Amino acid sequence: MFDMPDGLIVVAKRDCPTCALIEPLLNDLRRAGDGLTVYVQDDPAYAADVSGAVLDDTLEASYRLNIEIVPTLIRVENGHEVERTYGWHRGDWQRISGVESLGAELPEMRPGCGSKSLDPGVAEELAVRFGGDNLKSRRVELGEAEDAIEALYDRGWTDGLPVVPPTPARVLRMLQGTPRSPDEVLGNVPPDLAPCTVEKVAVNAVMAGCKPEYMPLVLAAVEAALIDEFGMHGLLCTTMFAGPVVVANGPAARAVGMNSGINALGQGNRANATIGRALQLVIRNVGGGRPGEIDRSALGNPGKYTFCFAEAEDSDWEPLSVERGFSRGTSTVTLFPGEGVQGIVDQKSRTPESLARSFAASLLAVDNVKMAMAGDAMLVVSPEHSRVFTEAGWSKARLREELERLLERPGEELIAGAGGIAEGLPESLAAGKTIPKFRPEGLLIVRAGGTAGLFSAIIAGWAASGPVGSTPVTKEVDA
Amino acid sequence: MTDATVVLDPTAERSPAERARLARPPSLDGRTVGLLDISKPRGDVFLDRLEALLADRGVSVQRYRKPTFTRIAPTELKQQISDECDVVVEGLAD
Numbered sequence: 001m002f003d004m005p006d007g008l009i010v011v012a013k014r015d016c017p018t019c020a021l022i023e024p025l026l027n028d029l030r031r032a033g034d035g036l037t038v039y040v041q042d043d044p045a046y047a048a049d050v051s052g053a054v055l056d057d058t059l060e061a062s063y064r065l066n067i068e069i070v071p072t073l074i075r076v077e078n079g080h081e082v083e084r085t086y087g088w089h090r091g092d093w094q095r096i097s098g099v100e101s102l103g104a105e106l107p108e109m110r111p112g113c114g115s116k117s118l119d120p121g122v123a124e125e126l127a128v129r130f131g132g133d134n135l136k137s138r139r140v141e142l143g144e145a146e147d148a149i150e151a152l153y154d155r156g157w158t159d160g161l162p163v164v165p166p167t168p169a170r171v172l173r174m175l176q177g178t179p180r181s182p183d184e185v186l187g188n189v190p191p192d193l194a195p196c197t198v199e200k201v202a203v204n205a206v207m208a209g210c211k212p213e214y215m216p217l218v219l220a221a222v223e224a225a226l227i228d229e230f231g232m233h234g235l236l237c238t239t240m241f242a243g244p245v246v247v248a249n250g251p252a253a254r255a256v257g258m259n260s261g262i263n264a265l266g267q268g269n270r271a272n273a274t275i276g277r278a279l280q281l282v283i284r285n286v287g288g289g290r291p292g293e294i295d296r297s298a299l300g301n302p303g304k305y306t307f308c309f310a311e312a313e314d315s316d317w318e319p320l321s322v323e324r325g326f327s328r329g330t331s332t333v334t335l336f337p338g339e340g341v342q343g344i345v346d347q348k349s350r351t352p353e354s355l356a357r358s359f360a361a362s363l364l365a366v367d368n369v370k371m372a373m374a375g376d377a378m379l380v381v382s383p384e385h386s387r388v389f390t391e392a393g394w395s396k397a398r399l400r401e402e403l404e405r406l407l408e409r410p411g412e413e414l415i416a417g418a419g420g421i422a423e424g425l426p427e428s429l430a431a432g433k434t435i436p437k438f439r440p441e442g443l444l445i446v447r448a449g450g451t452a453g454l455f456s457a458i459i460a461g462w463a464a465s466g467p468v469g470s471t472p473v474t475k476e477v478d479a
Numbered sequence: 480m481t482d483a484t485v486v487l488d489p490t491a492e493r494s495p496a497e498r499a500r501l502a503r504p505p506s507l508d509g510r511t512v513g514l515l516d517i518s519k520p521r522g523d524v525f526l527d528r529l530e531a532l533l534a535d536r537g538v539s540v541q542r543y544r545k546p547t548f549t550r551i552a553p554t555e556l557k558q559q560i561s562d563e564c565d566v567v568v569e570g571l572a573d
Binding site for chain 1: 483484485486487488489490491492493496498
């Protein structure tokens with residue numbers, strides 16, 4: 001245990017010019033007679049001739065004394081700090097030390113340098129080493145002969161790809177990315193309905209490879225997944241393909257460098273890849289949702305590792321977040337229960353009417369051309385395709401109206417057995433009616449992708465959409 | 480020498496931190512038992528006796544042998560054993 005010595009304490013490092021400036025004064029302080037302890041952070045050559053100089057190579061004293069700047073001068077009486085100053089301020093040093101002429105020949109003021117205890121990555125290591133981390137998660141000590149990456153596989157904590165070992169220091173660093181308290185409970189994660197704290201999200205975010213600055217987006221994605229309408233339990237358990245697809249809007253996505261451009265739905269961007277993966281790892285590890293157990297998907301889809309991208313917002317089209325009721329400039333994540341990506345290649349349409357018909361015909365394939373009002377769909381329109389609409393003055397809403405009109409079909413075409421396909425709607429529901437392909441609000445439109453390529457994409461939704469299954473949800477990203 | 484790595488449990492902590500051993504099969508009926516000789520002297524004597532005892536009980540047995548006890552088993556041998564057997568007994572000592 002660290003006991004604060006009475007008298008004067010100076011914390012310094014040789015690497016700091018201001019510490020070098022005051023080095024000749026240390027023996028004056030010692031002669032003042034109150035007792036002097038000098039903690040030297042880096043090099044025992046500093047203050048080598050001063051009795052009471054101690055090498056603080058573990059930085060424990062610096063950590064315990066909350067040193068931010070060196071040199072720091074502290075007066076301690078009866079085990080309690082009564083006053084401190086940092087950097088060189090002649091008047092302060094003279095008053096605190098009681099040595100009236102101290103440093104009379106030195107300049108009046110010189111700023112100090114950063115304490116080694118606050119070097120990047122060091123503060124968290126010190127908090128862990130000296131018991132100040134306050135983390136509640138169970139500590140698991142790996143065997144000395146165990147490779148950490150392999151050990152996490154063996155414990156069943158990965159999605160099949162390697163994860164970053166969630167050491168306490170890494171988790172502390174991750175928690176620096178949010179002002180929220182580590183013990184705040186976000187909700188109960190299905191399927192086990194296990195309470196999930198901010199700290200558990202941070203542990204899984206470390207494993208996923210997130211940077212601390214991604215935490216607000218990860219937390220919002222987890223909170224969105226726990227909104228009842230999203231139906232995360234059923235989405236996880238289903239024998240169908242889908243998993244949560246995360247679409248980010250607003251300045252938070254841009255601030256962390258999320259990709260909305262070239263290869264937006266693909267690999268290569270750390271934020272996209274790890275934010276989506278962190279959500280999946282929370283479901284797996286906190287919720288206990290593992291394939292072959294509660295996750296019964298017949299085929300799954302590669303997006304169940306991670307599926308997360310940002311919308312390429314522009315001034316011509318309303319962002320998804322605004323369509324879903326948030327003001328422009330608000331950062332959100334929208335969760336959509338999505339399958340894989342089906343491309344729409346149309347390199348010839350130059351009018352919005354033609355391209356809308358092209359989109360509509362392609363969207364009929366969602367679930368099955370014979371099915372309707374089942375899965376939702378997310379239409380991802382690339383910049384070259386969106387330009388065809390915006391140059392003709394078509395808003396997103398205008399495009400959606402047109403698609404909804406084009407996606408109405410005579411019920412007779414959809415009846416089970418029609419067209420020689422046994423799949424289809426019951427005659428009682430379809431005969432004599434016009435049937436929309438998607439339920440109301442079941443078609444989402446997002447702009448994303450590189451600026452070259454007359455291609456868009458359909459992300460089909462889980463066939464159990466709406467109140468019977470999953471409804472897309474949007475959650476604001478807290479700062 | 481580095482400190483042992485400590486990681487924080489990412490789960491809801493509903494199972495013990497110690498990794499559980501694989502559950503033992505309730506019986507050997509209908510299962511195949513592999514007997515792995517690691518090439519230590521007289522390991523074969525021990526395993527021959529086990530094979531006889533298992534055969535008396537009607538359990539099917541497959542025999543395997545590592546080239547040397549000084550190295551871990553070749554990958555192909557491990558894959559073959561896991562493909563062909565439900566249970567493995569190794570003769571570890573002289």
